[in-house]
Amino acid sequence: MTAPVLTSIVPGAGPLHSSAYFIQLYLPVKFQATPPIPLPELNLRSDAWASHCIAVRKFSGFARDKNIVKEADKLAVSLSRSPWANSTSSEGNYAYSIVQYNSPFRLMDV
Template identity: 30%
Template sequence: MLIVFERIWATGAIVVLFAATVTGRIGEHSFCSETKECLLFDVVCAGSDYEVRHYDAAKWVTTEVESMFRDVAVTRAFRKLFKYITGENEAGAKIEMTAPVITKVKEGSNMWDTSVYVLSFLLPSDFQAQPPKPTDPSVYLTELPDMNVYVKSFGGWMISMVATRQTQSLKTALDKAQATYETDYHYEVGYNSPMKILNRHNEVWYIVKGQPVCPTGE
């Protein structure tokens, strides 16, 4: 088991906006190959099956789309949030992209079931304290609290079948370790734009409940 205490920054597949201010933190890391700012975290511990991270509270801009198909929902939601950062807000402000972009996915949805997918962009540091209000009523500001997260990283493209497989792999590892985590939903996390073909970085997250359980393997 590798235990590390260092600051790290992430980047994502559909990218999210993050910023460091009073609560949130932003910076650079190797994941952040396409954005100036990324969401900063502390690595609590890491192994071959998963790692445990700590995130400070941070503000995001969020929207929801209902669909039978994850990839369709994510595309529609991304377009809404992109309009927000390109000026569809009360200040008319242009807001830079950051990474990662996160999608909250309900657990237990079956193929062909309609589900609500919640997509969020992290707000950059200049907008963490006072983000402009969206003009689209289906877009809203949120704040994720200070939290510990179980993380599994993987390359390639964050498409529905791949995300499902990687999520199940993380869930299996956590159950084997007898870890407790939020079972109603998980997050699918992207760090790269569609323009990036090679060396992509994606993650799936489960929120830790209680004390985090570190992996036993290197």
């Protein structure tokens, strides 16, 4: 899959105060008018987002716990020096989200 996969983390929302994760997949425009109906046992639901702005930082390599925290910090520093420094909203329930793409190529013996 090369389409973006969005993973949002909600600290403390899981069992025993662990983090909970929400995985969201992008539905291409051609399917948005009549989206496919998922199997009930998958416990999936569709979610439409209102238009909004998102700050993004791009980095290469694999998304791992150790580097996404560093990259999120770099994004925060970058935003602190911009006109958008104080324009964040606390309306969301997520601490942060990461969007990943799977390469069409597979690494062997990793």
